[in-house]
Amino acid sequence: MTDTASVWGRDDVSSGKGASDENFPVGSILLSKALRPHVHAYYDYARVIDDIADCETLSADEKIARLDAMEEVLLGKREPITRADALSAAKLRASLLKTGVPFETATDLLVAFRDDSRGTPCTSWDDLVQYCRYSANPVGRFLLHLHGEVPETFAASDALCTSLQILNHLQDCQKDLQRLNRCYMPEDLMAQAGATQDDLLAGRASPNLRRVFNTLLDKVDALNREAATLPGLVRGRRFRMECAAIVGLAHRLTQRLRREDPLAGRVALKRTDIMYAAGAALRAWS
Known part of the structure; x- marks a missing residue:
């Protein structure tokens, strides 16, 4: 397992993007009110891993290490540290366990963001x-x-x-x-x-x-x-x-x-x- 300090090192990887920057609604009023928290948990996780892949101050290796750590938290292989990115993965893990939605809907995203990080x-x-x-x-x-x-x-x-x-x-x-x-x-x-x-x-x-x-x-x-x-x-x-x-x-x-x-x-x-x-x-x- 990668050293915790080297993985989580820098705090700010935000791209500055949010739900208001999307073309299409996130958790809109057409969705069931009971399901919206799960939609937002998924969106928050997706935004964090997108921000990691798009961060201009991290190297490719640092980005991939961060993404790998997110996956480990998501899959319950490591405990989350009190950080927005780790906590977003832990929150989505709880949501997926509660709803029974397959974990692949979250881990598959990491395949694309690793490719982005490598410059494929x-x-x-x-x-x-x-x-x-x-x-x-x-x-x-x-x-x-x-x-x-x-x-x-x-x-x-x-x-x-x-x-x-x-x-x-x-x-x-x-x-x-x-x-x-x-x-x-x-x-x-x-x-x-x-x-x-x-x-x-x-x-x-x-x-x-x-x-x-x-x-x-x-x-x-x-x-x-x-x-x-x-x-x-x-x-x-x-x-x-x-x-x-x-x-x-x-x-x-x-x-x-x-x-x-x-x-x-x-x-x-x-x-x-x-x-x-x-x-x-x-x-x-x-």
Whole structure:
């Protein structure tokens, strides 16, 4: 086991991000009030491990040591130290034990964040999908398990979560490269379009880079079509409304990224998009 002092060393690894920075609601009012504390426990844990992987003052080895320690606390292999990150893992452990949600929904996230910490390159669309399998899809599966939904919902949920993750990568493509030296634009698609990572640092997308964005959005459209089946598969009425709203928001954000340039400014959801999603949720009530 790694020495405790070297693992937990520095206190501040926060990226400054919180629930208000998310495109999509965290533990929204559409979710059962009884389940919201479990959703927030999962979100707090996910935010901490994301912050560790994104921390600019930790080395790759330090990040991985911190992530490994989080996993040990989560799995009950070490006692938590009085720190926000260790305590978030201990809190989620208690939640998972109480609800019976599989621990893989939490440990799978660590696979992606270890890759981020190592700087693992994204060489192809398949690499990107594989990354999303661990960075995003566990979130949907956590919620499905928490609500007692059936395995038939998993594929549509995975499609939705992968779509949301790729949309987020497109929104933040410039910032990720500038701040973290990280690029999720598949290298083979960039090469085919004649684009380079330097294009991501410009004030506007070049025609070559726009082709990469459009190719990714074409693939996201296919994911969104599969994701659109999710509300019809979900049995719980409130959760079905939540899923319908998020599917609607993914669709609207995809449209915005078609029309707007993420290099010229952050492409974000607007009030009209929220209203559209609210209408989708209401239609899913019946």
